[in-house]
Amino acid sequence: MTDETALQRVKFYQTGTHTVGNRLMDKARRSVQASMDRSNAITSGHRACQGCGEALGARYALDAALRASDGQLVAVNATGCLEVFTTPYPETSWQIPWLHSLFGNAPAVATGVAAGMRRKGRADVRVVAQGGDGGTTDIGFGCLSGMFERNDDVLYICYDNEAYMNTGVQRSSATPPTARTATTPAVGDAPGNIFGTGKNLPLIAMAHNIPYVATANVADLHDLEDKVTTAMDIRGARYIHIMVPCPLGWGSAADATIHVARMAVESGLFPLFEAEHGRVTRSKKIRRRVPVEDYLRPQRRFAHLFKKGQEDTERIARLQRMADANIERFNLLGERETP
Amino acid sequence: MLKQTEGSQAVAEAIALCRPEVVCAYPITPQTHIVEGVGALVKAGKIENCEFINVESEFAALSVAIGASAAGARAYTATASQGLLFMGEAVYNAAGLGLPIVMTIGNRAIGAPINIWNDHTDSMSMKDSGWIQLFAETNQEAVDLHIQAFRLAEELSCPVMVCMDGFILTHAYERIDVPSQEEVDAFLPPYDPIQVLDPVEPYSIGAMVGPEAFTEVRYLAHEKQLQALRRIPEIGAVFKDVFGRQSGGLIHSYRTEGAETIAVALGSVNGTIKEVIDGMRDDGAAVGSVSICSFRPFPLDELRAALVGAKHVVVIEKSLAPGLGGIVASNIRMALRETAVPVYTVIAGLGGRPITMNSLREVLEAAGNMRLPDVQFLDLDHGAVEREILRAKQTRRAGPTAENILRNLGHAAVAGND
Numbered sequence: 001m002t003d004e005t006a007l008q009r010v011k012f013y014q015t016g017t018h019t020v021g022n023r024l025m026d027k028a029r030r031s032v033q034a035s036m037d038r039s040n041a042i043t044s045g046h047r048a049c050q051g052c053g054e055a056l057g058a059r060y061a062l063d064a065a066l067r068a069s070d071g072q073l074v075a076v077n078a079t080g081c082l083e084v085f086t087t088p089y090p091e092t093s094w095q096i097p098w099l100h101s102l103f104g105n106a107p108a109v110a111t112g113v114a115a116g117m118r119r120k121g122r123a124d125v126r127v128v129a130q131g132g133d134g135g136t137t138d139i140g141f142g143c144l145s146g147m148f149e150r151n152d153d154v155l156y157i158c159y160d161n162e163a164y165m166n167t168g169v170q171r172s173s174a175t176p177p178t179a180r181t182a183t184t185p186a187v188g189d190a191p192g193n194i195f196g197t198g199k200n201l202p203l204i205a206m207a208h209n210i211p212y213v214a215t216a217n218v219a220d221l222h223d224l225e226d227k228v229t230t231a232m233d234i235r236g237a238r239y240i241h242i243m244v245p246c247p248l249g250w251g252s253a254a255d256a257t258i259h260v261a262r263m264a265v266e267s268g269l270f271p272l273f274e275a276e277h278g279r280v281t282r283s284k285k286i287r288r289r290v291p292v293e294d295y296l297r298p299q300r301r302f303a304h305l306f307k308k309g310q311e312d313t314e315r316i317a318r319l320q321r322m323a324d325a326n327i328e329r330f331n332l333l334g335e336r337e338t339p
Numbered sequence: 340m341l342k343q344t345e346g347s348q349a350v351a352e353a354i355a356l357c358r359p360e361v362v363c364a365y366p367i368t369p370q371t372h373i374v375e376g377v378g379a380l381v382k383a384g385k386i387e388n389c390e391f392i393n394v395e396s397e398f399a400a401l402s403v404a405i406g407a408s409a410a411g412a413r414a415y416t417a418t419a420s421q422g423l424l425f426m427g428e429a430v431y432n433a434a435g436l437g438l439p440i441v442m443t444i445g446n447r448a449i450g451a452p453i454n455i456w457n458d459h460t461d462s463m464s465m466k467d468s469g470w471i472q473l474f475a476e477t478n479q480e481a482v483d484l485h486i487q488a489f490r491l492a493e494e495l496s497c498p499v500m501v502c503m504d505g506f507i508l509t510h511a512y513e514r515i516d517v518p519s520q521e522e523v524d525a526f527l528p529p530y531d532p533i534q535v536l537d538p539v540e541p542y543s544i545g546a547m548v549g550p551e552a553f554t555e556v557r558y559l560a561h562e563k564q565l566q567a568l569r570r571i572p573e574i575g576a577v578f579k580d581v582f583g584r585q586s587g588g589l590i591h592s593y594r595t596e597g598a599e600t601i602a603v604a605l606g607s608v609n610g611t612i613k614e615v616i617d618g619m620r621d622d623g624a625a626v627g628s629v630s631i632c633s634f635r636p637f638p639l640d641e642l643r644a645a646l647v648g649a650k651h652v653v654v655i656e657k658s659l660a661p662g663l664g665g666i667v668a669s670n671i672r673m674a675l676r677e678t679a680v681p682v683y684t685v686i687a688g689l690g691g692r693p694i695t696m697n698s699l700r701e702v703l704e705a706a707g708n709m710r711l712p713d714v715q716f717l718d719l720d721h722g723a724v725e726r727e728i729l730r731a732k733q734t735r736r737a738g739p740t741a742e743n744i745l746r747n748l749g750h751a752a753v754a755g756n757d
Contacts, residue, residue: 087543089546101432109405119412
């Protein structure tokens with residue numbers, strides 16, 4: 001048993017947040033926020049909102065990919081927040097070669113970059129494509145499915161903040177039931193987004209039998225980095241779906257991004273798992289299960305569920321059943337594995 | 340090498356000679372034989388270092404080409420009709436990014452009503468996308484224009500569409516001189532991009548540009564087209580030196596010396612027009628024709644010089660701007676804006692309607708006799724449209740008109756007479 005697994009076995013974690021303390025990790029595995037030696041795909045000075053989950057998720061994902069590829073990395077970006085806040089002309093935050101074409105074609109453009117690199121004798125240059133949930137689950141879905149089906153050598157990362165935030169918080173097919181958006185207002189008999197809609201892209205990705213699919217979350221950056229590193233070790237089509245809270249669209253406090261993201265995992269609403277060739281191989285166990293209310297309450301997009309004196313117990317219970325189903329389906333409460 | 344071959348096959352062989360590195364394919368009639376041909380050549384190992392990627396849509400086809408081109412590879416694709424519209428967003432994007440992609444358009448009508456036959460509505464829909472648009476008159480010219488297109492695109496960092504008439508050219512078997520690899524290599528140097536995705540020198544390509552610089556970016560796109568106006572004839576001249584034949588250029592004039600009536604057209608119909616001109620010249624009529632090879636950039640000065648001596652200019656065009664008339668004719672009027680030469684629009688060949696020598700002769704004679712209206716639809720079935728207009732007046736009803744017209748024409752075999 002290595003020192004690291006010994007540490008994990010006794011489950012040191014911080015009492016307040018239930019995160020694995022960075023300083024308790026083996027030195028090689030500690031997350032580094034800033035240092036001269038740290039890989040730095042997206043540098044400071046970009047224009048993301050305060051508390052932006054996407055900026056955090058993208059930075060850790062791409063930095064991990066940059067390390068895994070020994071600096072030989074190209075990023076392709078769909079139109080969206082990440083594209084806009086990193087490249088206001090004539091400035092750019094990107095320290096790696098970066099290409100933005102359109103909203104709906106990032107997977108196909110990435111396929112082309114990978115093919116071009118191979119033909120130019122640069123097969124060592126790895127390609128990451130990325131987009132938000134709108135660019136991935138809606139408008140870019142056709143191109144994404146095509147890229148998966150051809151098993152093109154691209155890692156596609158979806159930063160899912162569950163709505164079209166760049167255009168002002170409109171519903172996407174990743175918006176959860178009951179969430180208020182500008183196009184699913186919290187009015188009428190079924191306030192917010194309705195039940196029975198939306199698509200689960202990680203499962204759809206798995207149905208393509210691609211080598212690797214994973215979900216990740218900005219509340220556990222070690223896990224996120226591990227999954228990106230694992231994905232970068234594989235050739236072919238890979239998909240990582242990262243939940244990234246959006247303080248603006250979710251109506252959560254800018255300093256609550258990590259907390260909200262963690263509650264999504266601990267409630268079971270956002271299961272963390274990995275799959276290879278269409279089969280779930282590993283799921284991240286919930287440390288301390290919380291009711292869905294703990295996730296929903298800090299977000300104003302769900303405020304209509306918690307009106308004083310008329311709490312919408314029926315819909316909250318329905319969301320709880322969704323979380324319960326995830327816990328069952330992905331075995332999220334089972335014995336934690338040693339890493 | 341001279342061979343009797345199908346236009347699409349000859350173009351596929353020409354593409355192979357240009358040593359593309361990434362070819363993306365999505366089938367759509369009538370360009371399908373071209374990508375099939377290229378695919379077979381790649382699979383047989385006849386094109387060194389080339390990837391042939393079967394994609395899920397035309398939108399993806401051009402998007403893959405965009406990625407490959409930005410990575411520094413020579414990229415090619417082909418499409419037609421609805422396919423060009425479906426990739427429309429990427430068409431503008433490729434031009435905006437300055438990527439020298441070459442794409443064949445097997446020209447075909449746009450629905451509804453769905454129609455697989457030839458006209459120029461597809462290419463015309465993208466005339467202002469920033470791509471160079473070259474129209475082939477013959478299959479030989481289609482072959483030659485593709486070879487020139489790569490050189491032009493890569494010199495100017497601007498994508499080029501080579502437009503060839505669907506079926507009339509793509510599916511026609513005729514004698515074509517397919518050049519040798521040595522000739523093409525002597526004419527077309529390898530692609531050496533000025534800016535490419537490279538971890539050693541990381542660029543951000545495709546950044547957001549606001550009002551402070553957008554106009555300048557667009558101006559430079561216009562300037563690039565004006566440069567193409569100079570480079571197209573020069574490249575044509577180099578081509579002639581290497582291959583020994585005149586192909587491409589901005590426009591071709593045919594028997595315009597002393598011509599009072601001049602027909603202007605794009606693409607293969609010029610073959611028919613030349614035959615009509617010959618016949619009318621034999622009968623003593625002062626007629627000639629001009630074929631436009633480069634529609635974008637539009638050669639205003641050359642056309643003005645070619646047409647200014649005429650008394651009547653008749654534009655035969657395979658596209659329609661509903662509510663206005665002719666698209667090409669409007670452009671020709673721009674070329675003749677400081678002259679008094681009248682420009683007539685003849686909308687012809689829509690959705691594959693044959694353009695016959697008799698009908699062409701009639702309109703050219705009518706123009707000479709001052710009897711041609713501003714906008715004329717060649718061989719229009721006036722009875723059918725008048726019945727439909729009358730019917731629409733009597734019973735106002737929203738819905739598709741095509742079925743009503745077909746019923747009027749007696750073409751719709753409807754079970755149970757109604």
